[in-house]
Amino acid sequence: MKSDVEASSPSRCDAPAIECRDVCRSYGKLKVLNNLTLTVPQGHIYGLLGPSGCGKTTLLKCIVGTLKISRGRIAVLGRPPAFPGHGVPGRMVGYMPQDLALYSEFTIGDTFSFYGRIHGLSSKDTGARMDFLIDFLDLPQKCSLVRNLSGGQRRRVSLGAALLQNPRLLILDEPTVGVDPVLRAKIWQHLVEIVKDGRVSVVITTHYIEEARQAHVVGLMRNGRLLAEAPPDAVMKQHNAPTLETAFLQLCESWDQTGSQRCPSPQGRHTNSSQSSDSSRDESQPILDSGAASAPQGSKLTVDWKVRVRHVIPKWRNIAALMIKTMVRMKRMPGFLCFQFLLPVIQISLMCLCIGGDPRGITVAVVNNETGGQLLSRSLLSFLDNSSVEQVQLSHSEAFAGIHDGRYWGIVGFGKNFSSYLMKRVMQRQVSQEVVDGGSVHVWLDLTNRQIAIMLQKKLQEAFEAFVQHELGTMSYLVSLPVKFEEPVYGSRNMDFTTFVTPGAILSITFYLAVGLTALSFVLERKEGLLDRCWVAGVSSLETMLAHLFSQLFVISVQIALMLLLIFLVFKVPNEGSLLLVITLIVLQGVMGISFGLVISAAIDDEQSANQAALGIFYPNLIISGIIWPVECIPYPLRYLSLVLPQTYASEALRCIMYRGWGLSRMMVWRGFAVTLGWNTFFLILATVILKLRT
Numbered sequence: 001m002k003s004d005v006e007a008s009s010p011s012r013c014d015a016p017a018i019e020c021r022d023v024c025r026s027y028g029k030l031k032v033l034n035n036l037t038l039t040v041p042q043g044h045i046y047g048l049l050g051p052s053g054c055g056k057t058t059l060l061k062c063i064v065g066t067l068k069i070s071r072g073r074i075a076v077l078g079r080p081p082a083f084p085g086h087g088v089p090g091r092m093v094g095y096m097p098q099d100l101a102l103y104s105e106f107t108i109g110d111t112f113s114f115y116g117r118i119h120g121l122s123s124k125d126t127g128a129r130m131d132f133l134i135d136f137l138d139l140p141q142k143c144s145l146v147r148n149l150s151g152g153q154r155r156r157v158s159l160g161a162a163l164l165q166n167p168r169l170l171i172l173d174e175p176t177v178g179v180d181p182v183l184r185a186k187i188w189q190h191l192v193e194i195v196k197d198g199r200v201s202v203v204i205t206t207h208y209i210e211e212a213r214q215a216h217v218v219g220l221m222r223n224g225r226l227l228a229e230a231p232p233d234a235v236m237k238q239h240n241a242p243t244l245e246t247a248f249l250q251l252c253e254s255w256d257q258t259g260s261q262r263c264p265s266p267q268g269r270h271t272n273s274s275q276s277s278d279s280s281r282d283e284s285q286p287i288l289d290s291g292a293a294s295a296p297q298g299s300k301l302t303v304d305w306k307v308r309v310r311h312v313i314p315k316w317r318n319i320a321a322l323m324i325k326t327m328v329r330m331k332r333m334p335g336f337l338c339f340q341f342l343l344p345v346i347q348i349s350l351m352c353l354c355i356g357g358d359p360r361g362i363t364v365a366v367v368n369n370e371t372g373g374q375l376l377s378r379s380l381l382s383f384l385d386n387s388s389v390e391q392v393q394l395s396h397s398e399a400f401a402g403i404h405d406g407r408y409w410g411i412v413g414f415g416k417n418f419s420s421y422l423m424k425r426v427m428q429r430q431v432s433q434e435v436v437d438g439g440s441v442h443v444w445l446d447l448t449n450r451q452i453a454i455m456l457q458k459k460l461q462e463a464f465e466a467f468v469q470h471e472l473g474t475m476s477y478l479v480s481l482p483v484k485f486e487e488p489v490y491g492s493r494n495m496d497f498t499t500f501v502t503p504g505a506i507l508s509i510t511f512y513l514a515v516g517l518t519a520l521s522f523v524l525e526r527k528e529g530l531l532d533r534c535w536v537a538g539v540s541s542l543e544t545m546l547a548h549l550f551s552q553l554f555v556i557s558v559q560i561a562l563m564l565l566l567i568f569l570v571f572k573v574p575n576e577g578s579l580l581l582v583i584t585l586i587v588l589q590g591v592m593g594i595s596f597g598l599v600i601s602a603a604i605d606d607e608q609s610a611n612q613a614a615l616g617i618f619y620p621n622l623i624i625s626g627i628i629w630p631v632e633c634i635p636y637p638l639r640y641l642s643l644v645l646p647q648t649y650a651s652e653a654l655r656c657i658m659y660r661g662w663g664l665s666r667m668m669v670w671r672g673f674a675v676t677l678g679w680n681t682f683f684l685i686l687a688t689v690i691l692k693l694r695t
């Protein structure tokens with residue numbers, strides 16, 4: 001069989017392009033690849049055929065390194081995928097995944113430029129390749145948006161992106177689906193052309209079995225095993241079949257009848273001939289040693305520490321390419337960008353406008369039984385704040401009927417001798433109970449709304465103090481409480497509840513917007529195969545995270561600038577402390593939101609669950625972080641939980657900076673920064689661990 005392969009191959013080369021030995025891979029309990037052994041000779045087109053669900057895509061993902069195998073060994077272009085310093089993943093491999101994995105907001109030109117940047121092509125080279133590919137793949141103009149292309153056109157753009165850098169190995173997962181027969185023939189012709197000099201190898205999966213006759217070798221897969229691996233003619237000859245499809249059907253039937261033991265598969269041959277003592281080694285652990293699959297016998301692949309360091313250090317080129325990608329996408333979605341910038345402004349405005357202010361237009365029934373001219377009751381009522389309290393003069397019975405019907409929040413009542421009795425109370429040393437009662441303002445309140453009731457009590461008290469000051473002048477001390485509130489040490493007398501809530505609300509808004517955007521963008525990119533495609537192109541997970549962090553920092557900065565301008569200039573929230581500290585703490589909370597978004601996207605695969613996770617923690621965190629109500633009201637042991645949450649100490653620190661003017665030397669301030677940094681580190685480590693466990 002091997003001689004058949006060599007006879008039909010365009011050139012000979014000793015080291016195979018891909019060598020898989022006894023490869024196993026499972027998804028949970030589902031065993032998808034089952035001791036699969038496969039060899040792709042250098043300079044050949046290898047057609048990987050098999051029914052839907054037999055494991056072709058899984059195998060290709062293992063070959064390019066986006067999935068780790070659980071057992072066996074893989075060598076691609078001489079080394080295991082992801083071997084430090086190896087070009088796979090990277091420029092040496094062109095990968096077209098089954099999902100189109102294209103940014104729909106990109107134009108065709110943007111798509112090629114993006115991958116050109118990642119592969120380090122000059123703009124001239126990218127331009128030349130782009131022109132060739134657009135012409136060759138019969139694509140529309142390069143300014144056409146991917147989202148406006150037909151399914152077949154998108155598939156061709158995806159193929160073009162895989163061909164862009166002239167890779168040494170092409171891995172194409174069903175590139176001809178949805179492509180018309182003329183173009184399909186052209187693609188195959190091109191593949192035959194590029195492997196001619198023996199430098200480039202191609203692995204292609206297709207559902208059109210007959211088109212695979214143009215491949216130099218076909219591998220027929222079923223149930224995670226390779227049933228046959230030979231040139232198409234040899235397979236047909238062996239099964240005396242007129243077509244490849246018939247041969248494949250016969251092979252499947254014979255497999256079903258005889259079982260795997262006696263099936264004439266090359267796999268058995270490989271397994272027997274090459275079985276080594278370490279063939280069942282777990283590749284997910286010692287990935288460096290596993291490169292021995294292609295190394296000369298007895299030798300081990302070693303890596304220079306410089307190469308190892310270079311492999312780990314993020315490349316600025318890739319980060320820049322990803323950041324440009326984000327900017328281009330933002331530019332193409334101006335509505336979404338405005339929404340991103342304006343949403344926090346809208347949220348904080350609504351909060352400042354609607355939470356913490358005094359209730360207005362509260363109707364109160366006034367029952368005034370006094371008659372005559374110079375009445376003290378009228379004078380007192382004139383000091384009641386009209387903007388907050390609306391007075392309705394009623395009789396006793398009407399007032400009580402109204403409050404019982406819920407039309408009034410309270411009743412203010414004066415007896416018919418109120419003025420004279422009040423003066424007696426003030427002037428005489430001893431008075432009767434009748435005078436005390438008659439000289440008092442009687443108030444009945446509906447206490448079902450605590451905020452309104454508190455406001456009414458406060459407004460009545462203020463009105464009384466102003467009235468006493470007006471009527472008694474220097475003698476007003478006679479009816480005042482002997483308690484004097486001096487100038488506040490911190491804050492001002494007119495600070496309202498809004499002032500308390502604002503710092504925590506800013507942190508919370510910044511944190512949750514960053515969580516949502518990060519989780520959603522990563523989950524969507526992974527679901528659409530975009531992350532995998534970038535990874536195969538040579539972008540590391542760290543580079544992806546850093547690029548996202550830098551792009552998000554830009555968005556967060558604009559959001560913070562707009563929010564701070566609004567609260568300081570429009571809502572006049574005071575800031576006694578360092579603006580730099582205020583901004584730094586908010587930015588760090590935004591970065592923490594990004595880190596938490598990474599945790600969600602690492603752990604969750606679909607956007608709906610990611611959204612639910614983000615929303616699910618939103619309210620509990622808001623409530624027990626002391627953002628809308630003081631932590632001091634939280635009962636133990638819930639208080640302990642509250643104190644370790646990411647925003648409890650941070651909100652307190654921001655309030656201390658803004659309202660007390662404190663700096664980092666104060667424990668309540670540096671504690672907020674320390675907790676934020678601690679959570680940041682924890683989330684980043686957790687995201688990395690989850691990603692590692694799930695790969």
Ligand SMILES: Nc1ncnc2c1ncn2[C@@H]1O[C@H](COP(=O)(O)OP(=O)(O)OP(=O)(O)O)[C@@H](O)[C@H]1O
Nearest residue numbers: 027030032050051052053054055056057058059098
């Ligand atoms: N992420 C995953 N989690 C769980 N099971 C999976 C996952 N991906 C694939 N599978 C399962 O693994 C099996 C092989 O899938 P794979 O995509 O490799 O098949 P395929 O041969 O490429 O199929 P097709 O030709 O239809 O693309 C299928 O049963 C599939 O349901």
